[in-house]
Amino acid sequence: MTRNYVTIPTHKRIALVAHDHKKDDLLEWAKFNREALSRHKLYATGTTGWILEKELGLYITKMQSGPLGGDQQIGARIAEGSIDALIFFWDPLDAQPHDPDVKALLRIAVVWNIPTASNRATADFLISSPLMNSEYQRQLTDYDEYRQRLQQQFGQDETPQP
Numbered sequence: 001m002t003r004n005y006v007t008i009p010t011h012k013r014i015a016l017v018a019h020d021h022k023k024d025d026l027l028e029w030a031k032f033n034r035e036a037l038s039r040h041k042l043y044a045t046g047t048t049g050w051i052l053e054k055e056l057g058l059y060i061t062k063m064q065s066g067p068l069g070g071d072q073q074i075g076a077r078i079a080e081g082s083i084d085a086l087i088f089f090w091d092p093l094d095a096q097p098h099d100p101d102v103k104a105l106l107r108i109a110v111v112w113n114i115p116t117a118s119n120r121a122t123a124d125f126l127i128s129s130p131l132m133n134s135e136y137q138r139q140l141t142d143y144d145e146y147r148q149r150l151q152q153q154f155g156q157d158e159t160p161q162p
Contacts (some may be wrong), residue, residue: 008136012084045070053105071101
């Protein structure tokens with residue numbers, strides 16, 4: 001497969017997601033990094049978004065709650081090319097009723113090669129990177145061969161690209 005590049009702008013579109021037992025951790029991290037986050041456009045799943053918006057005093061575009069489809073909404077925005085980074089404090093010790101959605105969100109972040117942090121240490125590295133405040137050429141796999149194979153196999157119409 002060939003490679004393409006997409007420019008991630010200086011002002012990133014960052015999705016913030018946290019499971020119930022990790023919301024306090026994300027809030028603490030976001031408070032510590034409020035100034036850095038304020039330079040970017042923020043998105044979040046339901047309750048996480050309301051908490052962060054209230055506590056940080058920053059506008060956050062809120063999706064549905066994760067179990068009600070918020071994880072899938074974030075994933076769709078990643079696939080469309082309208083989310084540049086994902087910070088997802090997920091709880092590895094607590095089974096989630098929407099676990100397939102969580103796995104799908106993490107998978108789609110990898111498919112579209114967006115920076116992803118799943119814990120505080122990685123989020124610290126991500127937010128403090130000099131790349132967070134400059135344009136970045138994100139490398140994408142060219143999935144045209146895959147799409148063409150599907151079209152030949154199933155006769156599907158052309159799949160929209162981000």
